[in-house]
Amino acid sequence: MGEIPDADGIGTVGNPVCGDLMTIYIKVKDNRLEDIKFKTFGCGAAIATSSMITEMARGKTLEEAMKITRKDVAENLDGLPPIKMHCSNLAADGLHKAIEDYLEKKGKK
């Protein structure tokens, strides 16, 4: 957990009003996620999904990482209570947004 100061891509999802806000930072090398960290304001489930996705995505190619779904994250945590599936299970969205951010920045270079 924490921040990557010179991140290649950053993705923020959620809304503090709902009680969950998450930022995913990624570092990319040779099309692979060399490092991934998170910052999360949220309940236990939100922190757990953030932490889980960093473990699931580290070392994966960008294409593989884009394929990780909310369901995969929840399954790797042995399930989440139904009420948490929507609000707190933001990590996959956050990761995808960070990768999109990286690709966009790269495209501009």
Next chain:
Amino acid sequence: MRTIHLDYGASKPLRPEVVEAMTPYFVQKHGNPSSLYTLGLEAREALEKSKETVAYLIGAKKEELIFTSGGTESNNLAIKGVAYRNRTRGDRIITSVIEHMSVINTCKYVGRQGFKVTFLPVDKYGIVNVEPLRKEIDAKTILVSVMYANGEIGTVQPIREISEIVHSNNAYFHVDAVAAAGQIPIDVNKDNIDLLSLSSNDLYGPKGVGALYIREGTKIEPTLHGGGQERGLRSGTENMAGIVGFAKAAEIAEKEIENEGCQLEKLRDKLITEVLPTIKESYLNGHPTMRLPNNANIRFSYIEGESLILSLDAEGISVSSGSACTSKTLEPSHVLLAIGLAHEEAHGSLAFTLGRENVEEDINHVISVLPGIVRRLRMISPLTPKNLQEG
């Protein structure tokens, strides 16, 4: 690891004396108070004696008290009962935005049945001020329902001032005293209250029992129809073991109220005065002085209540959060929103409700682990400003 319960507002353990008083009523003294033979008569006697004891706690007569299944039923009966019985006198009911859900949702329900319901606002401390009430109350108002004290933020209401306005407008005054009873002295005559709800568990009695005080001459309609027990106002065979346990709990509460209040107040103030200066950007929710002796509700900026609860649980500490993340709605507490907190502020609040088993060591333990937990959660929160990231 010693577990430290600081959520007495949610649940209280029964006192051993209470369990002892209840035990014979499960098997040996199983009589029905409506039966005419000895076993029944003994149950009847125990019922009447219990009523007298619980009534005494609030300065009422035993004829003015009926037993229910708890605070929720008492609040339902008071509001629906007065509304349906007094329809010809008027159709307006006034309550506040920080009531317990069993008052708020009952009022909304009677609102759907044609009554006009007004929810009074509160100030930033959670106090129902009398000015808005004075403006709203009119000749059509049949009932005003305001809680004695709020169990979540601890704020105690100016009950006597409210009561004066209510009665000068010839309306009935109902008070939900579930959180306040046993914490602060209540006298239905001095406070001039017409209906008052009590719950047994909040006095360290069994769950599933409560009472409604109904002042002599107050006209209400029953919500449960049947065999006509409890003067026809609450049918159903009396829950004798529960009632006897409730009475024992009330008897002890009455004797110990002052001592326990003092003791809890000391612990509460220690918690508040040591946490607030130690943890930057932590604030007390509710009123600084007009609050229940056992309640400290503290808000920590930039972090979320449920992660705080889970981290404290790992240290053996049970507390509850202003954020209802674990409840069915994920909505933050209506009470915290009503006192003007933003959603994210409401999410980051903790309600510490102390009880008779807490000792100074418990508070010391909380004070020793809480700053580290808050620091760690702030470090991973994207909302935390840079200057608070390390400290």
